[in-house]
Amino acid sequence: MENTPTGTQQHAADTQTITPTPTGFYGPFGGAYVPEILYKCVHDLQDAYLPIIRSEEFQREYASLLRDYVGRPSPLYYARRMSEKYGCKLYLKREDLNHTGAHKINNTIGQILLAKKMGKTRIIAETGAGQHGVATATVCALMDMKCEVFMGATDVERQHTNVERMKMLGATVNPVRTGNMTLSDACSQAIRDWCCHPDDTFYIVGSTMGPHPYPDIVAKMQSVISEELKWQLEEKIGRDYPDYLIACVGGGSNAAGTIYHYVDDPRVKIVLAEAGGCGIKSGHTAATIHCGTEGIIHGARTLVMQTDDGQIEEAFTISAGLDYPGIGPMHANLAKQGREQVLAINDDEAIYAGYELTRMEGIIPAIESAHAVAALAKLKFKPTDVVVLTVSGRGDKDVNTYLNNKHMAREYGNF
Amino acid sequence: MNKINQLFDSPLEQRGTGTPSLPGKLLSLYFCAGCPELNMTADVILTLQRRGISMIEVGIPFSDPLADGPVVQSAGTVALHNGMTLSLLFDQLEAIKQQVTIPLVLMGYLNVVMHYGIEAFFKRCVACGVSGCIIPDLPFKDYMDVVKPIADKYDVRVIMMITPETSAERVRFIDEHTNGFIYMVSSASVTGAQSHFNESKVAYFERINAMNLKNPRMIGFGISNKQTLQSAQANAAGAIIGSKFVTLLNETHNADQAIDQLYEALGK
Numbered sequence: 001m002e003n004t005p006t007g008t009q010q011h012a013a014d015t016q017t018i019t020p021t022p023t024g025f026y027g028p029f030g031g032a033y034v035p036e037i038l039y040k041c042v043h044d045l046q047d048a049y050l051p052i053i054r055s056e057e058f059q060r061e062y063a064s065l066l067r068d069y070v071g072r073p074s075p076l077y078y079a080r081r082m083s084e085k086y087g088c089k090l091y092l093k094r095e096d097l098n099h100t101g102a103h104k105i106n107n108t109i110g111q112i113l114l115a116k117k118m119g120k121t122r123i124i125a126e127t128g129a130g131q132h133g134v135a136t137a138t139v140c141a142l143m144d145m146k147c148e149v150f151m152g153a154t155d156v157e158r159q160h161t162n163v164e165r166m167k168m169l170g171a172t173v174n175p176v177r178t179g180n181m182t183l184s185d186a187c188s189q190a191i192r193d194w195c196c197h198p199d200d201t202f203y204i205v206g207s208t209m210g211p212h213p214y215p216d217i218v219a220k221m222q223s224v225i226s227e228e229l230k231w232q233l234e235e236k237i238g239r240d241y242p243d244y245l246i247a248c249v250g251g252g253s254n255a256a257g258t259i260y261h262y263v264d265d266p267r268v269k270i271v272l273a274e275a276g277g278c279g280i281k282s283g284h285t286a287a288t289i290h291c292g293t294e295g296i297i298h299g300a301r302t303l304v305m306q307t308d309d310g311q312i313e314e315a316f317t318i319s320a321g322l323d324y325p326g327i328g329p330m331h332a333n334l335a336k337q338g339r340e341q342v343l344a345i346n347d348d349e350a351i352y353a354g355y356e357l358t359r360m361e362g363i364i365p366a367i368e369s370a371h372a373v374a375a376l377a378k379l380k381f382k383p384t385d386v387v388v389l390t391v392s393g394r395g396d397k398d399v400n401t402y403l404n405n406k407h408m409a410r411e412y413g414n415f
Numbered sequence: 416m417n418k419i420n421q422l423f424d425s426p427l428e429q430r431g432t433g434t435p436s437l438p439g440k441l442l443s444l445y446f447c448a449g450c451p452e453l454n455m456t457a458d459v460i461l462t463l464q465r466r467g468i469s470m471i472e473v474g475i476p477f478s479d480p481l482a483d484g485p486v487v488q489s490a491g492t493v494a495l496h497n498g499m500t501l502s503l504l505f506d507q508l509e510a511i512k513q514q515v516t517i518p519l520v521l522m523g524y525l526n527v528v529m530h531y532g533i534e535a536f537f538k539r540c541v542a543c544g545v546s547g548c549i550i551p552d553l554p555f556k557d558y559m560d561v562v563k564p565i566a567d568k569y570d571v572r573v574i575m576m577i578t579p580e581t582s583a584e585r586v587r588f589i590d591e592h593t594n595g596f597i598y599m600v601s602s603a604s605v606t607g608a609q610s611h612f613n614e615s616k617v618a619y620f621e622r623i624n625a626m627n628l629k630n631p632r633m634i635g636f637g638i639s640n641k642q643t644l645q646s647a648q649a650n651a652a653g654a655i656i657g658s659k660f661v662t663l664l665n666e667t668h669n670a671d672q673a674i675d676q677l678y679e680a681l682g683k
Binding site (some may be wrong): 023031032033034035036037038039040077178179180184188191192195294295296297298299304306308309310311312313391 | 433477478479480481482483484485488489492495500502524525526527528529533551552553554556575576577578580581585600601649
């Protein structure tokens, strides 16, 4: 049974799953709250996506590109020194080793194949910090498709290198000068463009956000992460599940991929790290699960950080990739059910954890992933616990942020 | 009787008088509450009423409008910056309730309405003399299951939109389950700049017109001159102008002057 704004009806069996109802609901969250001008675009995609994704042809091409182009499977690495420090068996799922340096490309590869199968010839995307824009521009170059990226004018200024990367890859970057000139405004502009070009254009969404079917599409494209974990764990520890899964969560795509095949397995504890910014009580935070209330953002019903008047608030965090005032609807539901334990990790804790992983394992994580690393210090493990932590991306893009915040790195900051 | 229904039942010769409209056709304007100035709402509404406007859409600003045109989106940004809220808007409307004779339609996104409380929203609409609302991102199922029963209880009309891509089946469904008017928009949300409607737009107007719907239609996009106004009005009960008026109001900060300039543009 579908849920409505009263949020009263739901099947008990649906409460802990990562698969939405046919109309895109995860418990009371999700759905497609879109204006009529978007109805056809969204509806056509809802009808098209599952048959295409399930087809043998799509699966074959997708698997082959993930293997030969992205470089999958990504390694599952036993982190010996960190394991000793935290008193558990810590394995890192190395999404940072993917082509373009993060998990984002798992999704853009899948969506561009979907676009091709739907006969689309032009790709649009929104981007905040530029990571999703670069991942989209990359697959457009690969597939020889026209690519237009919408990016807030403020972000264009702040993320100069990624803008140049997108241009080098052949994409057109459109600075958006409405509103606050950041990610939200880029989303609106991309959606407007989609409305204007419904026939030839496919909108590649970067996270488990937006109207149904996007959260499901993105989760399915990222589910390769936990699919690999199953056999990698079997190989390494003789059983196909861990005791803990840890990932960072902003919109929620790498988290969805990490937990996808384990959501219904009660043996696996799920811990997600959201960006606390300066602290959840500071007013400068991106911790949506902690601070959000039910609302609608970008076409999805979910938890949203908003004012008393129902205006969506800006998110604050040192991490551009977690800087979103909403959260994927499946995470809102799983957190509400208690299936996901969600920790708020503040900027200083994330910076410290980023340095820690760098010094102890020789891996500079993306500042987003460093939030997941920081969760380790907040959990109590048994020595036998197998903990899998997804390193969603590499930290090359964040070197300046790390250097500018050395004072948060404590013993590691002295260099 | 609801003022929206009254308007569409009114004698043709009373409609659109004093405006550049075709004979017997309605002219409706949109503006965003709180833009360009926080406390202009009452003045704008009363001026528009005095100048022959038949119905007013009052925009409730929202931080994250999905698919508004750039002009309307920017107006919302200004309004929020000025401090506009839904509660304040209701207060402003309540203060002029006795003076307003034409229907007012609130237009805003579902998040703001939900946050206010759906029942509380409609209750306050009645108290403030609001006859209808347009919630662009309200899915039809949510309308039927949750919103419509409450709106009906308070006798407030919920107006639905259709586009050239809306299937005939869906148009029929909307017609069957609403009772006010149907708001016809373009699929392409580029507003204001057209000098005339192309053949496919006119074909869309004519196709919907030929469906013999029970609800009257208002056409609301891209109207900025005589040709587009007349083309829209010839194919519907009337026309709604948004971006063009919002732009003029922004430039003049004066509703009378904005109307003067609008009527001049629409006469050409």
